[in-house]
Amino acid sequence: MTMTAPTTEGRPIPDAATREIIGYAPEHTVDDLNAAIDRARAAQPAWAELGHEERSRVLHAIADDIDAHAEELATLLSREQGKPMNGPNARFEVGACVTWLRAAADTPIEPEVVFEHEGSRAEVHYDPLGVVGAIGPWNWPMMISVWQIAPSLRMGNTVVAKPSEYTPLSVLALIDVFNRHLPDGVLTGVSGGREVGAAIAAHTGLDKIMFTGSTATGRKIVESSAHNLARLTLELGGNDAGIILPGTDIAAIAEGLFWGIFLNTGQTCASLKRLYVHESQYEEVVQALADLARAMPMGNGLDEANVLGPLQNEKQFDIVSNLVEDARQRGARIVTGGRAATELGPLFYETTIVADISDGAPLVDEEQFGPVVPIIRYSTVDEAVKLANASSQGLGASVWGKDPDEAAQVATGVQAGTVWINQHGAINPHVPFGGIKASGYGQEFGVAGLKAVAAPKVIQR
Numbered sequence: 001m002t003m004t005a006p007t008t009e010g011r012p013i014p015d016a017a018t019r020e021i022i023g024y025a026p027e028h029t030v031d032d033l034n035a036a037i038d039r040a041r042a043a044q045p046a047w048a049e050l051g052h053e054e055r056s057r058v059l060h061a062i063a064d065d066i067d068a069h070a071e072e073l074a075t076l077l078s079r080e081q082g083k084p085m086n087g088p089n090a091r092f093e094v095g096a097c098v099t100w101l102r103a104a105a106d107t108p109i110e111p112e113v114v115f116e117h118e119g120s121r122a123e124v125h126y127d128p129l130g131v132v133g134a135i136g137p138w139n140w141p142m143m144i145s146v147w148q149i150a151p152s153l154r155m156g157n158t159v160v161a162k163p164s165e166y167t168p169l170s171v172l173a174l175i176d177v178f179n180r181h182l183p184d185g186v187l188t189g190v191s192g193g194r195e196v197g198a199a200i201a202a203h204t205g206l207d208k209i210m211f212t213g214s215t216a217t218g219r220k221i222v223e224s225s226a227h228n229l230a231r232l233t234l235e236l237g238g239n240d241a242g243i244i245l246p247g248t249d250i251a252a253i254a255e256g257l258f259w260g261i262f263l264n265t266g267q268t269c270a271s272l273k274r275l276y277v278h279e280s281q282y283e284e285v286v287q288a289l290a291d292l293a294r295a296m297p298m299g300n301g302l303d304e305a306n307v308l309g310p311l312q313n314e315k316q317f318d319i320v321s322n323l324v325e326d327a328r329q330r331g332a333r334i335v336t337g338g339r340a341a342t343e344l345g346p347l348f349y350e351t352t353i354v355a356d357i358s359d360g361a362p363l364v365d366e367e368q369f370g371p372v373v374p375i376i377r378y379s380t381v382d383e384a385v386k387l388a389n390a391s392s393q394g395l396g397a398s399v400w401g402k403d404p405d406e407a408a409q410v411a412t413g414v415q416a417g418t419v420w421i422n423q424h425g426a427i428n429p430h431v432p433f434g435g436i437k438a439s440g441y442g443q444e445f446g447v448a449g450l451k452a453v454a455a456p457k458v459i460q461r
Contacts, residue, residue, distance in 0.1 A: 016082030017300040017345045025168040028192040030199045036188040037205040040131045040158035043185030048128045048156035059105035061181045063098045070094045077170040078301035087307035097146045103429035104150035126454035128156030130207035133200040137212045138164035139267040148210040152453045158186045204228040215438045233442030238269045238395030239367045241388035245401035246278040254288040260424025266371045270396040272424045275375045276384040286355045290336040293351040310347040317347045320370035323363045332357040389415045395439035398424040
């Protein structure tokens with residue numbers, strides 16, 4: 001099996017680390033999208049008719065096939081997206097595809113009896129919606145595509161999936177593996193630019209739209225979907241806060257804290273992006289993170305020694321660079337990093353710890369989505385919670401402390417779709433995940449995720 005795209009035509013896709021061209025993505029059009037949706041509509045009744053048991057069997061076969069070709073998929077992903085092979089990166093992401101596929105296949109979903117009294121009974125059944133349009137991101141392109149595709153297929157829907165224009169090759173390769181096991185038309189990948197994405201959002205042939213990406217684009221999808229009233233699951237941007245409570249054992253949490261921040265070189269929606277530390281331990285936390293930042297090897301993802309990679313694209317590199325420069329001009333302390341690592345490649349940026357900064361600075365108030373974290377002092381826990389909640393976004397958050405029960409109590413006051421205790425960003429295919437406020441709506445994973453791609457139907461007698 002060869003994981004390659006067309007080599008002579010289409011849109012050139014660069015290696016994220018070196019910027020050399022590694023393949024060419026098809027330039028699909030809105031006409032191609034329309035044809036894909038027509039095929040999906042035609043294929044859907046027979047796919048639904050197979051039933052849960054057979055669809056689950058197919059998903060397991062796909063998972064086996066991905067597992068058999070994991071190294072090839074991970075290598076393509078590493079080159080296109082930039083994440084290293086090792087650490088919580090490319091091999092990890094391909095493994096997550098397998099895990100989430102199997103979870104979607106195995107999660108039971110039965111009719112629910114919601115009322116029963118004196119011979120009267122009401123049940124809620126969950127039927128397929130029809131055709132799902134799935135729009136994926138560039139940061140975890142394969143894994144998040146599976147989050148969208150696997151539950152949709154399990155529930156009897158067909159899917160038209162559009163990968164990010166930055167990372168289409170890995171997703172198209174993944175879809176190729178799926179389609180070795182699926183009937184024609186059940187899953188189609190459409191590789192195109194923003195006009196194709198916009199057409200998905202407004203398409204009257206879609207019953208559900210799933211999107212992971214920026215809040216700004218999410219708002220446009222909401223507006224466009226008014227034309228067809230398609231159901232929506234939107235996992236939008238996050239500016240996740242972390243709060244370290246007084247008296248925390250910093251040495252014990254330092255590495256977990258680091259990866260909560262710098263997972264995928266900070267290019268993760270639910271990574272920790274602003275850290276609030278009590279004044280009594282402020283310098284200890286700053287130095288612990290700086291020491292780890294200096295020690296973590298960054299470079300080309302195909303080098304087995306590296307665990308941090310480049311920014312994936314020029315636009316994101318400029319955002320990170322500008323936010324750090326703004327913080328510098330405001331008088332913030334750049335403890336480590338704070339510069340482009342051009343000796344590694346065009347889009348590398350040093351792992352950066354920024355101290356002596358406050359809310360109101362763009363680096364704190366905006367989602368940086370890169371290898372930079374601002375660390376903010378606080379005096380009281382109530383103050384920290386207030387600052388954490390001041391953001392318009394609410395995807396994830398975390399509370400860190402020596403007493404998990406105390407941390408959990410503080411977490412009840414934090415406004416986010418998920419609040420982790422003494423960890424950040426840990427997700428589970430059986431645990432619902434989704435945001436609040438400007439971070440979107442709808443949940444994924446587990447039973448909640450299956451219900452989100454199904455039509456509830458009440459049968460009452």
